[in-house]
Amino acid sequence: xxxxxxxxxxxxxxxxxxxxxxxxxxxxxxxxxxxxxxxxxxxxxxxxxxxxxxxxxxxxxxxxxxxxxxxxxxxxxxxxxxxxxxxxxxxxxxxxxxxxxxxxxxx
Amino acid sequence: xxxxxxxxxxxxxxxxxxxxxxxxxxxxxxxxxxxxxxxxxxxxxxxxxxxxxxxxxxxxxxxxxxxxxxxxxxxxxxxxxxxxxxxxxxxxxxxxxxxxxxxxxxxxxxxxxxxxxxxxxxxxxxxxxxxxxxxxxxxxxxxxxxxxxxxxxxxxxxxxxxxxxxxxxxxxxxxxxxxxxxxxxxxxxxxxxxxxxxxxxxxxxxxxxxxxxxxxxxxxxxxxxxxxxxxxxxxxxxxxxxxxxxxxxxxxxxxxxxxxxxxxxxxxxxxxxxxxxxxxxxxxxxxxxxxxxxxxxxxxxxxxxxxxxxxxxxxxxxxxxxxxxxxxxxxxxxxxxxxxxxxxxxxxxxxxxxxxxxxxxxxxxxxxxxxxxxxxxxxxxxxxxxxxxxxxxxxxxxxxxxxxxxxxxxxxxxxxxxxxxxxxxxxxxxxxxxxxxxxxxxxxxxxxxxxxxxxxxxxxxxxxxxxxxxxxxxxxxxxxxxxxxxxxxxxxxxxxxxxxxxxxxxxxxxxxxxxxxxxxxxxxxxxxxxxxxxxxxxxxxxxxxxxxxxxxxxxxxxxxxxxxxxxxxxxxxxxxxxxxxxxxxxxxxxxxxxxxxxxxxxxxxxxxxxxxxxxxxxxxxxxxxxxxxxxxxxxx
Numbered sequence: 001x002x003x004x005x006x007x008x009x010x011x012x013x014x015x016x017x018x019x020x021x022x023x024x025x026x027x028x029x030x031x032x033x034x035x036x037x038x039x040x041x042x043x044x045x046x047x048x049x050x051x052x053x054x055x056x057x058x059x060x061x062x063x064x065x066x067x068x069x070x071x072x073x074x075x076x077x078x079x080x081x082x083x084x085x086x087x088x089x090x091x092x093x094x095x096x097x098x099x100x101x102x103x104x105x106x107x
Numbered sequence: 108x109x110x111x112x113x114x115x116x117x118x119x120x121x122x123x124x125x126x127x128x129x130x131x132x133x134x135x136x137x138x139x140x141x142x143x144x145x146x147x148x149x150x151x152x153x154x155x156x157x158x159x160x161x162x163x164x165x166x167x168x169x170x171x172x173x174x175x176x177x178x179x180x181x182x183x184x185x186x187x188x189x190x191x192x193x194x195x196x197x198x199x200x201x202x203x204x205x206x207x208x209x210x211x212x213x214x215x216x217x218x219x220x221x222x223x224x225x226x227x228x229x230x231x232x233x234x235x236x237x238x239x240x241x242x243x244x245x246x247x248x249x250x251x252x253x254x255x256x257x258x259x260x261x262x263x264x265x266x267x268x269x270x271x272x273x274x275x276x277x278x279x280x281x282x283x284x285x286x287x288x289x290x291x292x293x294x295x296x297x298x299x300x301x302x303x304x305x306x307x308x309x310x311x312x313x314x315x316x317x318x319x320x321x322x323x324x325x326x327x328x329x330x331x332x333x334x335x336x337x338x339x340x341x342x343x344x345x346x347x348x349x350x351x352x353x354x355x356x357x358x359x360x361x362x363x364x365x366x367x368x369x370x371x372x373x374x375x376x377x378x379x380x381x382x383x384x385x386x387x388x389x390x391x392x393x394x395x396x397x398x399x400x401x402x403x404x405x406x407x408x409x410x411x412x413x414x415x416x417x418x419x420x421x422x423x424x425x426x427x428x429x430x431x432x433x434x435x436x437x438x439x440x441x442x443x444x445x446x447x448x449x450x451x452x453x454x455x456x457x458x459x460x461x462x463x464x465x466x467x468x469x470x471x472x473x474x475x476x477x478x479x480x481x482x483x484x485x486x487x488x489x490x491x492x493x494x495x496x497x498x499x500x501x502x503x504x505x506x507x508x509x510x511x512x513x514x515x516x517x518x519x520x521x522x523x524x525x526x527x528x529x530x531x532x533x534x535x536x537x538x539x540x541x542x543x544x545x546x547x548x549x550x551x552x553x554x555x556x557x558x559x560x561x562x563x564x565x566x567x568x569x570x571x572x573x574x575x576x577x578x579x580x581x582x583x584x585x586x587x588x589x590x591x592x593x594x595x596x597x598x599x600x601x602x603x604x605x606x607x608x609x610x611x612x613x614x615x616x617x618x619x620x621x622x623x624x625x626x627x628x629x630x631x632x633x634x635x636x637x638x639x640x641x642x643x644x645x646x647x648x649x650x651x652x653x654x655x656x657x658x659x660x661x662x663x664x665x666x667x668x669x670x671x672x673x674x675x676x677x678x679x680x681x682x683x684x685x686x687x688x689x690x691x692x693x694x695x696x697x698x699x700x701x702x703x704x705x706x707x708x709x710x711x712x713x714x715x716x717x718x719x720x721x722x723x724x725x726x727x728x729x730x731x732x733x734x735x736x737x738x739x740x741x742x743x
Contacts, residue, residue, distance in 0.1 A: 016113050026113065042113045088111040 001073050003028055003055050003062050009079040009088060010058030020044060025061025027052075028077070030068035038071060040090055070094075126256040128286060128488035129247045130294070130480025133236060133260055133274065135194040135343060136316025137447070138162045139474060140243040140258075141481035142251060148298070148478040148485075151250040159473060160246075162316075164238045165189040166227035174242040182370040187211050188225045189370070192345060193235035195317050196221050197277075198270030236277035244283050257284035259484040261476050263318045264290040264336040268592060286487040291315075292322035293333060294479030295445040298470055307440030308334070310428070312458055312466065313476075314421060315446035317343040321425050323432045323439075335431035337424040344380075344448035347414050351376035351405070354413050355391055358403045367396040383407045384450045411453045418457045425461060442466040447473045508585055508593065511548035511557040513538050514642035520585045523553065532584040534600075538646075539653065541573040545581055547597050549608070554627070555635040556642070568597040570604040576650070637696035637703075644706045645688050648681050651710055655717055658724060665723045674720065677713040684709055 005013065005026075017023050027045040030038050045063045048054055053069055055062040064072060075092040129142045129151070137159040141150045150158045157176065165178035166188045173181065182189040190211060201215045214229065216222030222229040240260075247255060260283075262274050271288055278285045292311035299309075306326050313320040320338040352372045356364055364372065375393035382389045388406040395401065429436060442458055444466045449455065458466050470478065509519040512535065521531050537545065545568045552560030571579050580600040587593050598605030655678060659666070666674075684706050 013113070027116070040111060042111050043116045044113060046116060088113070090111075 001053070001069060002057075003064055003069075003072055003075050003077070004057040005060055005062065005077040006079065007058050009077045010060045012079045012088075013060050017044065024048065025063060027063045027065075028068070028072060028075070029065060030071050040072075042088060126488040127247075127251045127253050128256045128258065128481075128484035129243075129251075130259045130289075130477050130482070130484045131240065131243055131261070131283075132291070132294070132474075132477035132480060133194065133240065133262070133277075134162055134315055134476075135192050135318060136162060136345065137473065138239050138243060139477035140247045141474065141477040142247060143481050143485035144251075148481040150474050150477055151247055153246050154249075160239065160243060161191070162194065162236075162239050163189060163191040164193070164230075164235045166225045166230070168226060170227065172227075172238050174238055179374075183374060186367070186370045188227075190223050190225070190230060190235045192317050193223075193232040193239075195341070196223075197232040197236060198267065198273045199232075233273050233277045233280065236274065237280035240278055240281035240283055244281055255283065256488045257286040257484065259287050259289050259294075259480040259487065260285055261289050261291045261294045261480050263313075263315075263340065264292055264320045264322050264333070264338065271592070286484055289480055289483055290322065290333065290336070291476045292320055292336070292443075292445065293324065294477075294483065295443055295470075295475040296322075296324045296326065297479035297482050298475045299443050299467060299479075308432075308434060308438060310425070310439050310442045310462070311445060312421070312425070312442055312449065313338075313445035314448040314454060315343050316448070317341075317345050319343055319421055319424065321421070321428045323428050323434060334434070335428045337428035337431065339420060339424055342417065342420055344446070345373075346417055347380055347448060347451070348373050348376040350414050350417060351380060351391070351410065354405070354409075355393065355401075355403055359401060362395070362399070362401055364395065368393070371396070379405055380410070380451070383410050384452060407452070414451075414453065418453055421454075422457065422461060436462050439464075443475070444468050444472050445475050506551050506561075507553055508549065508551050508563075508587075510535070510583055510595075511550055514646040515557045516639055516642050517550050517552065517555060517557050517560050520583065521587065525587075528586075528588050530584060530586040532582050535581045535583055536577050537571065537574065537579040537581075538576055538650070540575050540657065542576065542579070543571045543573055544569045545571060545597070547583060547595065547606075547608075549593075549595050554631065555639040559627070559631075559635075563593070564595065564608050566595075566597075566606060566608045568599065568604065568606045570602065571599045572602055576653075634696045634699075637699040641688065641699045641703045641706075644703045644710075645685060648685055648706050648710050651713060652678060652681055652685075655713065658717070658720070662720075662724050662727065665727060666720060670716070670720060673716045674713070677709065677716040680709040681706070681713055 013026050017025075023044045024047055025045050027041075027043045029041040029043065031041050045061070048063055049065075051066045052063045053066060055064070071094055072090075072092060073094065075090055075094070078089045078091060080086065080089045127142065129140050130148070132139045132141075139150055139158060139160065141148055143149075152158045153160070153175075160175045161179045163175065163178040163182060165173040165181040165185065167173055167181075178189055179191070182191060188211075196213075199221060201213065201221050212224045213221050214224055216229060216231055220231060222231045223235075244255060244258070247258075258278065260274060260278055262271055266274070274288060275285050292313050295311050295313065296309055308323060308325050311320070311322045311324060313322075318338065318340050319342040320336065322336045323334040325332045325334055352375075355372065355376065356362075372393055375391055379389050379391040383405070386407070388404065390402055391405050392400060392402045429439075439462055442462050442464070444455065444458065449458075449466075449468075449472045455466065455468075507519045507523045508521045509517050512518045518533070518535075520533050521529060525531075535545070546565060547568060548557065548565045549563040550557050550560040551563050554560050568581065571581070581597055582600055583595065583597045585593065585595050594607065596605060596607040655674065659671075659674070684702070688702060688706070
C-alpha cells in the first residue's frame, strides 16, 4: 500500500508549501460524484488525522485517508506541462477509465 | 486531461457534474443511441442487450405504438400498418416516390409532404421518426439513469433544409433537445479521428440501409473541414435486398407474389444477404402469404453478379466528390467505411480497388456514426474542458445566398463554399426619393438574374425615414447556424428599425439540383454577364429618367422652350428603349449588348440635353442660398 510522487512533482509540492508559508504535506483525497464516479482532490495538509495513512516519497509527506486508499493505491503523482498548462497528473493503476476532462475516473 | 492544482484544506473544487447527452444515428433501416461514459463513447443497449433498433414503427389495433424488432416482425403480418424506411419519405413530395416501391399506402399530406394511411390515422414521416427517437431517448435515460440534457442527431450529408428541419421537428415531438444536427460522415470521422488522431484527407464511404453518402473531409489540427459531399439518396442496403428479391422471384417464374408478400420477401433477402457476408452460399427461403414455402440456393458469386450495378453506382458519386474537392484517389490518406451494407465483401473490394488501399474498418460500421455523434454531444453538453481536444466542425454552404436588387439582379451576400456557421452583412440603399420600405427577397444560386435563382423567402423592411434615393443605409445580415439553417435580418442604420426572418424553405434542394444549378451557372456565365450589364444600364436609365422628371417638375420656370422640347424628345428615346428592354427581353448576349449600347447612347444624349438646364438649376440654388447674406455669415 503506497502512494508516491515523482521528483518533479516533489519539487513543485515543496515550492507550493514554501509559497504558502508552511504546512505538513499534501493530502490526496478521493471525492465521489464526477463524470466517471470518482474525482481526485489535492489539498495542503496541516496535521494528520487519526484515519490518515502517511507516506513519504521524495522527501514529501503525503496523507491519504483510509477510505480513499484502495482507490489510489500504487498511484504516482507527476507534474506535467501540457501546452500552456501545467499541473499534477495522476498515474493511477486502479483507474479503468478517465473521463474526458480528466477530473474523474472509474475503477 | 485536465491537470490538478493543490487547494487549501477543504477548498478543493467539487468535480463538475456529468451532463447526460447522447448521440443518435437515426438511420433508414436501423437507429442507434450512444453516449460517452467514463471518457469512452459506447453504444447503449436496450434491456435485452440489443443495440440496433430497427427504424420500424407498427401501429397496433389497440392503439399501442410498437417500435423496433417487434415491429419488424409484425411488418410481415400487417405491412399496411407498419412503417419502415420512413427516412426515405421525410421532407419528400409524393411525386418523388415510385409507385409500388413501398408496401404501404402513400398519400399526399399538406402542401408538399407525404403521409402513410394507417389504422392510427395518417402518419407523417416526422411522426414515425419521432416514435423511433422517443424509444431511443427512453433507452438512453434508462441506461444512463437520468434525464438527458440533449442529443446530437445525425442526418445524411446532403439532406436539404426541409429534411433537416423535419428531423429537428421529429426530435422536438419526441421530447428531445437537439444540441445539433451532424452530418453522418462527419460523425463517423469524429469516431475515427479522435481514436487515431492522424491528420490528412479522408473519404467516408457510407452505404447505409437507404442512403449512400460519400464525403471528403480534411482533418487538420483537430479541425474537420468538409471538402465535398456527394451520394445517392435512393441507394442503400435495401436496394441490395430488393435486387435479391427480384432474383429470387425470377428463379421460379411460375410462382406469383403480391403486395402482401413484400415484407416477407425483404426479410428473407436481408437474412440471405447478411449470411453471404461471411459464408459463400446460403439457401434463401420465403413463405408466401398462403403458406407456400419457396426456396432457392444463392451463392455469393451469383449475388455479386446481381448486385454489381449497385456497387458500381456508388463509384460515380465517389469520383464526383473527388473531382469537386480537386483530389485524386491516391491523394486520400484513408477511407472509412460506414453503414451495415459495407460489410458486404464486394463493397469492400470495390472501395479497395478504387483507392488502391484497404479502407478502415476498426469501428463497427453500424456504430461509427452514433459513436461520433456521442462524442460531439458530450462536447456540446459541456462535459469537456475548453481547449481539451477542442473539436471544431466546419461545413460549407453549397450555393451562394444573396438578395434581389433593382432590375432583378442577384447580389451575393454569402458566396458558395463558405464554411458555416457564418454571418455576413452588406449595406444596401434606397432606389427612389422618399422610399420608406424595402422588399428583401432572399435568393439562392450562382446566376446573375434572380429569375434564374431559387427564391427562399421574402420580407419587407418598413419605417425607413424618407430620404433622397441612395441616402438610406440598410444593413442586411445573413446568418447560417451550425445546422445550416439561414436567418436574414435587415436594419436601417440611422433609425435602427429592423426586421428579421428565419428561412425554412418548404422544399429543399437535392444534390442533383445543386449540381445542376452550378452547371447552368457555368454554362451561362457569358449570357448572364450580358444580361446583368443590360439590367444595370436599365436601372441607371430609369434612375436618370426619374431625376430629370423630378427636376422638370420642380424648376420648369428655368427651362427655355427649345430646350424643353429637346429634353422631352431625349426622355422619350430612353423611355422607348426601356420599353423594348421590358417586353423584348433580348435573349442573345449580342442583342443584349446592342440594346445596352443604345441605352447608353440615349442616356448620354439625355444627359447632354439637360446639362445647361442642370447648370442653371445649380446657379439658381446657389443664388437662393447666398442672396441677402453677408460674406461673414456665409463663411461662418
